[in-house]
Amino acid sequence: MFAIPIIDLAAFSNGDAVTRQRVVKQVYQACHEIGFMYLQNPGISKDLVQQVFALNKSFFNLPLTVKQQLAWSNEFSNTGYVGIERESLDSNKPGDLKEAFNVSKAELTCPTVSSISPAKNPKIFTFFQACTEIANKVLQAFALALELPEDFFTTRHNRQHHTLRSLHYPPLQTLAKPGQVRAGEHSDYGSLTLLFQDEVGGLEVQTKTGDWIAAPAIPDTVVVNTGDLMQRWTNHVFCSTKHRVIIPNDSRVKQSRYSIAFFCHPNDDTEIACLGCDREQPIYPPILAGEYLLQRLQATY
Numbered sequence: 001m002f003a004i005p006i007i008d009l010a011a012f013s014n015g016d017a018v019t020r021q022r023v024v025k026q027v028y029q030a031c032h033e034i035g036f037m038y039l040q041n042p043g044i045s046k047d048l049v050q051q052v053f054a055l056n057k058s059f060f061n062l063p064l065t066v067k068q069q070l071a072w073s074n075e076f077s078n079t080g081y082v083g084i085e086r087e088s089l090d091s092n093k094p095g096d097l098k099e100a101f102n103v104s105k106a107e108l109t110c111p112t113v114s115s116i117s118p119a120k121n122p123k124i125f126t127f128f129q130a131c132t133e134i135a136n137k138v139l140q141a142f143a144l145a146l147e148l149p150e151d152f153f154t155t156r157h158n159r160q161h162h163t164l165r166s167l168h169y170p171p172l173q174t175l176a177k178p179g180q181v182r183a184g185e186h187s188d189y190g191s192l193t194l195l196f197q198d199e200v201g202g203l204e205v206q207t208k209t210g211d212w213i214a215a216p217a218i219p220d221t222v223v224v225n226t227g228d229l230m231q232r233w234t235n236h237v238f239c240s241t242k243h244r245v246i247i248p249n250d251s252r253v254k255q256s257r258y259s260i261a262f263f264c265h266p267n268d269d270t271e272i273a274c275l276g277c278d279r280e281q282p283i284y285p286p287i288l289a290g291e292y293l294l295q296r297l298q299a300t301y
């Protein structure tokens with residue numbers, strides 16, 4: 001029986017040593033067995049999350065010609081607008097029925113960023129910082145779970161080379177193409193992802209037995225999953241799990257779905273060399289984090 005566990009982040013942040021150790025164990029189990037967890041009490045203001053969802057909604061409501069002025073242009077910055085069906089997360093399938101907008105830390109602090117870009121809005125900056133704080137706590141728990149110094153991962157993520165991605169899955173007006181979904185099955189590239197979703201649903205996660213289980217929104221929680229880079233770094237002690245967003249088979253097909261993903265990446269110059277490989281054979285050779293991400297993005301676009 002696989003289920004995505006619900007883990008209390010506040011118990012890790014504020015708990016005594018015994019409580020923290022209990023959370024660390026839960027985190028280890030979640031990362032080792034399913035690669036997904038829900039974080040309760042993540043320490044981000046609900047109002048802020050709602051405000052960012054509202055901002056995203058107004059951005060995606062802009063005419064396509066306006067959004068296209070901010071079009072995603074290259075994998076080096078990996079920022080900007082990606083239109084409907086432009087991306088196939090599952091490369092064997094038709095384009096995903098979604099549009100997206102990526103923001104980087106560099107853009108949030110760049111004075112010349114376009115006035116129509118969500119990156120111009122201070123709320124997005126605040127949200128990016130809040131996500132970084134959540135991610136850092138999770139990275140501390142990861143390090144302790146792997147019996148590493150608590151700051152092992154956070155020091156290697158301190159340049160905030162993260163990507164904040166707003167997603168809109170529009171209502172379906174016509175039938176989808178055969179095999180087409182809202183987001184094709186894939187695993188994430190980086191070290192970890194935080195995911196905020198509305199109540200429309202559709203996110204599914206593949207278990208080790210190959211079954212797909214629903215990962216519906218649970219109020220006031222954030223979904224966390226480990227990515228391919230973390231799987232590689234830990235020599236598959238933590239798993240990076242396939243997930244997808246399906247088209248609802250009821251009236252929700254006529255509804256927009258919104259979500260926000262915060263993809264965490266280590267500093268570009270971090271060497272990703274198998275942890276714990278004094279005891280085990282490494283599955284992969286070492287690679288620099290920046291090089292790894294570029295390879296994955298180049299293969300996607």
Ligand SMILES: O=C(O)CCC(=O)C(=O)O
Nearest residue numbers: 167183197203245259261
């Ligand atoms: O929108 C979602 O719920 C999931 C999106 C996702 O998995 C991704 O963008 O990597």
Ligand SMILES: [Fe+2]
Nearest residue numbers: 186187188243
């Ligand atoms: Fe994903």
